[in-house]
Amino acid sequence: MIRAGIDVADGATLEADAVVVGSGPMGIVVALELAEKGHRVLLVESGGLKFERAAQDLARHSGNDVWHVPADLAVRRQIGGTSATWGGRCVPFDPIDFEPRPAVPDALWPVRYEEMARYLDRACAWSRCGKPVFSALELPELAGRSMIPGFPDGDVLTTSLERWSLPTRFGRVYRKRIEQSPQVDLVAGLTCTHIACDPATGEVDHLVLRSLRGPRATARGRFYVLATGGLEATRLLMASNDVHADGIGNGSGHLGRWYMAHVEARVANVHLTTPPESTVHDHELDADGVYVRRRFTFSPELQRRKGLPNVAIWFVNPDMGDPAHGSGILSGVYLTLVSPAGRFMLAEAIRQARTKTPGPVRKRDHVRNIVRDLGPAARFALDFSYRRFLKPGRKAPGFFVRSAVNIYPLDYHGEHRPNPDSRVVLTAERDALGVPRIKTELKFSDEDVASVEQAMRELDGAVRGAGVGHLEFLFDDIATGVRECLRESSGFHQTGTTRMAASAADGVVDANLAVFDTDNLFVASTSTFPTSSQANPTLTGIAFAVRLAEHLNGRLRGPAGPATRERLPGVGRA
Numbered sequence: 001m002i003r004a005g006i007d008v009a010d011g012a013t014l015e016a017d018a019v020v021v022g023s024g025p026m027g028i029v030v031a032l033e034l035a036e037k038g039h040r041v042l043l044v045e046s047g048g049l050k051f052e053r054a055a056q057d058l059a060r061h062s063g064n065d066v067w068h069v070p071a072d073l074a075v076r077r078q079i080g081g082t083s084a085t086w087g088g089r090c091v092p093f094d095p096i097d098f099e100p101r102p103a104v105p106d107a108l109w110p111v112r113y114e115e116m117a118r119y120l121d122r123a124c125a126w127s128r129c130g131k132p133v134f135s136a137l138e139l140p141e142l143a144g145r146s147m148i149p150g151f152p153d154g155d156v157l158t159t160s161l162e163r164w165s166l167p168t169r170f171g172r173v174y175r176k177r178i179e180q181s182p183q184v185d186l187v188a189g190l191t192c193t194h195i196a197c198d199p200a201t202g203e204v205d206h207l208v209l210r211s212l213r214g215p216r217a218t219a220r221g222r223f224y225v226l227a228t229g230g231l232e233a234t235r236l237l238m239a240s241n242d243v244h245a246d247g248i249g250n251g252s253g254h255l256g257r258w259y260m261a262h263v264e265a266r267v268a269n270v271h272l273t274t275p276p277e278s279t280v281h282d283h284e285l286d287a288d289g290v291y292v293r294r295r296f297t298f299s300p301e302l303q304r305r306k307g308l309p310n311v312a313i314w315f316v317n318p319d320m321g322d323p324a325h326g327s328g329i330l331s332g333v334y335l336t337l338v339s340p341a342g343r344f345m346l347a348e349a350i351r352q353a354r355t356k357t358p359g360p361v362r363k364r365d366h367v368r369n370i371v372r373d374l375g376p377a378a379r380f381a382l383d384f385s386y387r388r389f390l391k392p393g394r395k396a397p398g399f400f401v402r403s404a405v406n407i408y409p410l411d412y413h414g415e416h417r418p419n420p421d422s423r424v425v426l427t428a429e430r431d432a433l434g435v436p437r438i439k440t441e442l443k444f445s446d447e448d449v450a451s452v453e454q455a456m457r458e459l460d461g462a463v464r465g466a467g468v469g470h471l472e473f474l475f476d477d478i479a480t481g482v483r484e485c486l487r488e489s490s491g492f493h494q495t496g497t498t499r500m501a502a503s504a505a506d507g508v509v510d511a512n513l514a515v516f517d518t519d520n521l522f523v524a525s526t527s528t529f530p531t532s533s534q535a536n537p538t539l540t541g542i543a544f545a546v547r548l549a550e551h552l553n554g555r556l557r558g559p560a561g562p563a564t565r566e567r568l569p570g571v572g573r574a
């Protein structure tokens with residue numbers, strides 16, 4: 001059932017077996033998995049069915065560093081959470097991400113890759129991104145083609161795949177299931193403003209819930225799950241500091257630290273000498289009709305040998321805003337995106353990133369491109385509009401224009417090294433419900449920046465070695481180029497600030513996502529990840545959400561009592 005917080009009587013106590021706060025992908029998955037196992041779930045959501053400015057403002061940051069986008073672009077306060085605006089790219093973390101490595105010192109996962117991978121089929125099902133197969137070699141319909149002919153997998157691979165969801169807006173896709181579930185009580189428009197702990201035991205006693213329109217309520221359950229998104233879970237733990245003076249789970253000072261995003265940069269073009277029509281540059285469809293895409297990735301052996309962070313690199317379109325590309329299709333898309341209609345076509349964060357270009361809009365040159373290319377541009381507009389906006393169900397995730405001269409810009413998407421000084425902090429400013437706002441202090445190290453050039457030079461060596469082309473660097477000083485690209489590029493993937501660890505000395509939550517100071521509070525968020533991978537984090541986050549539901553199911557079926565952290569599956573260093 002779904003109901004509005006305004007209908008909850010002032011002073012009411014809402015009770016369930018488990019109280020899940022936040023109805024983004026993680027919250028919805030935990031709630032429905034538990035409900036389907038017969039447990040009563042209270043799902044508390046700050047926003048409503050649609051975007052509301054007042055609810056969104058509760059997430060506003062007090063300030064950001066130069067790398068971080070404002071909260072308005074990074075998160076959504078509404079049913080379905082940020083999946084209302086996400087791109088929908090689904091990629092699991094790799095086995096190497098779970099290994100202790102010199103590239104990411106001080107970051108040890110207390111869970112093995114194999115343990116997470118057990119839940120990938122469920123995570124793919126929830127995300128609606130097809131089957132959990134992420135190598136073109138394992139899909140007969142793709143295995144016969146190469147991304148670049150004559151460039152076999154070696155130190156550099158071209159067969160690793162990303163999958164694309166519908167894109168799955170969890171609020172919309174799972175609304176009916178929530179409405180029809182007698183086990184789930186989703187209350188929208190109620191914000192958790194405080195986690196109240198028992199001073200005697202340190203355990204969570206109840207949650208304080210408040211509506212922007214007045215009513216207050218209390219939530220009680222046997223277990224509590226924070227699924228409020230990476231930074232908001234961190235904020236709630238930090239701000240609930242009456243019993244645990246430094247914030248809940250912050251006994252060893254890790255809460256809010258180790259904030260990681262991804263290192264994202266575009267500093268090189270690849271020039272290929274192979275036949276242009278043979279380059280697999282765009283999305284492909286697998287046998288189930290799911291969009292997939294190949295990328296360059298580096299073998300674990302190369303990463304270990306060279307001390308490289310985990311990286312993925314993919315072909316992109318030329319800068320759309322620069323009409324020198326000569327493409328009527330790119331000019332047409334660019335003019336549409338910078339027009340008032342553009343805001344309705346793409347998530348604002350992605351729209352801004354795609355149209356970011358120095359100088360004013362060169363409208364006349366773009367129109368010239370369109371006129372010159374009128375036939376293909378018109379055909380593209382009709383076909384893509386249908387596949388992206390009108391076709392029922394699965395939508396085209398994007399488009400890539402084939403390069404007649406076989407030259408493609410490359411996007412680098414790499415692991416951000418954990419750094420305790422990269423963090424979020426509480427400030428004195430409070431939101432409309434009295435909760436302190438956060439400020440981001442995200443940091444990229446010189447090593448993070450240098451990794452881009454190192455990885456690109458590896459790719460250049462591999463491409464040259466295979467005799468299929470070379471890379472052209474776009475900046476004399478690549479580090480300066482990387483820093484330019486990094487400005488306001490982060491905040492979409494929020495990892496590290498409630499890091500998972502084997503012991504309380506090393507993190508905030510344990511291998512079962514239980515907050516160390518407590519036995520009944522859990523965090524379902526990508527913020528629990530100790531490293532950031534090359535992969536976008538949501539699919540792996542959902543795998544952990546499914547695993548958490550399985551764990552809570554076991555606890556709810558068992559006798560009430562203290563957790564047996566050391567005896568639970570998957571616990572132990574990778």
Ligand SMILES: Cc1cc2nc3c(=O)[nH]c(=O)nc-3n(C[C@H](O)[C@H](O)[C@H](O)COP(=O)(O)OP(=O)(O)OC[C@H]3O[C@@H](n4cnc5c(N)ncnc54)[C@H](O)[C@@H]3O)c2cc1C
Binds near residue numbers: 023047074083524
């Ligand atoms: C533009 C954009 C593109 C992205 N693209 C991708 C992508 O392609 N692939 C990928 O893997 N990831 C992507 N992401 C990231 C992805 O959206 C997040 O990782 C994912 O939504 C996190 O899910 P979540 O449930 O943890 O948090 P959220 O989706 O943020 O949901 C949190 C929920 O909690 C609610 N809430 C917050 N605080 C409270 C409170 N105090 N009380 C009650 N409710 C509260 C919020 O309203 C929200 O509904 C993208 C993000 C953005 C912004």
